[in-house]
Amino acid sequence: MKLAVTTSPLGAIGYFAYFFINIYIWIIIIRILLSWFSANQYSPFMTFLRKITDPLLNLARRALRLTYGGVDFSPILLILTLSFLANFIFQACRCLGSGFSPFVLFPLFVICLVNLVFSLVYFLLLILAIRVILSLAKPDPNNMGVRIVYGATEPLLAPLRKWFPRGPGGLDLKALFFIAFLILFNVLVLNNLLAKSQTWVNAYAPTRPAIQLPLEPY
Numbered sequence: 001m002k003l004a005v006t007t008s009p010l011g012a013i014g015y016f017a018y019f020f021i022n023i024y025i026w027i028i029i030i031r032i033l034l035s036w037f038s039a040n041q042y043s044p045f046m047t048f049l050r051k052i053t054d055p056l057l058n059l060a061r062r063a064l065r066l067t068y069g070g071v072d073f074s075p076i077l078l079i080l081t082l083s084f085l086a087n088f089i090f091q092a093c094r095c096l097g098s099g100f101s102p103f104v105l106f107p108l109f110v111i112c113l114v115n116l117v118f119s120l121v122y123f124l125l126l127i128l129a130i131r132v133i134l135s136l137a138k139p140d141p142n143n144m145g146v147r148i149v150y151g152a153t154e155p156l157l158a159p160l161r162k163w164f165p166r167g168p169g170g171l172d173l174k175a176l177f178f179i180a181f182l183i184l185f186n187v188l189v190l191n192n193l194l195a196k197s198q199t200w201v202n203a204y205a206p207t208r209p210a211i212q213l214p215l216e217p218y
Contacts, residue, residue: 014093021086025079028053032075036144073152076123080116088112099206107200114194121182121190127152128175128182135172153178 031049039046060078091108131149139146157174164173 008094008097010097011094014090014097017093018086018090021082021089024052025082025086028057028075028079028082031057080119083119084112084116087115095201095204100201101204104201104204107197107204110197111194111201114190114197118186118190121186124153124156125179125182128179131175132172132179135166135170135175138170 027049031046031053034046034049041047041050056078057075060074063074088109091112092105095104095108096102127149131153134146134149141147141150153175156178157172160174160177164177167173167176
């Protein structure tokens with residue numbers, strides 16, 4: 001989508017907020033990855049990472065309590081939430097700084113929320129596809145990767161267990177059904193909602209835009 005936005009001090013603030021929030025997201029990702037490799041938690045580097053990431057990670061763990069199969073998934077939702085905030089702040093500052101009506105904030109919020117759901121859907125599609133492959137490969141259930149995949153998907157698929165028995169070779173039909181459902185949800189609901197919200201945003205554009213730039217940062 002192309003929107004009429006111009007460079008402004010408020011737009012610059014939004015860009016820097018987007019930049020620093022994304023740096024923080026990568027710091028969280030590094031902290032999580034290092035914990036999987038049993039890094040020394042008392043090394044100066046890990047101590048630094050803990051000091052700047054623990055406040056939000058602990059808050060997410062207390063608020064969400066998303067632990068399945070011994071794996072904590074609250075950091076993933078924290079990363080998605082921070083990504084949503086970064087995009088919304090950037091887009092809101094760019095549009096308001098370019099003369100858009102303040103009423104543009106609500107459709108911008110919807111667009112950012114839909115994009116967040118898009119990200120979550122694509123993540124689930126990837127994890128579910130891996131689960132389908134694992135159902136045929138029959139790996140060690142105690143493997144960390146296997147525990148992550150099953151921990152992330154079991155809450156979604158458990159209610160379907162009585163409706164979908166195992167397929168040929170142990171094929172997980174529940175996961176295949178949910179993949180088809182997510183694809184339809186993506187096409188029929190999210191794409192339509194995003195298109196309508198983008199049209200709504202354009203209705204609040206200034207009457208004489210100075211330049212056409214994409215809404216997303218480069």
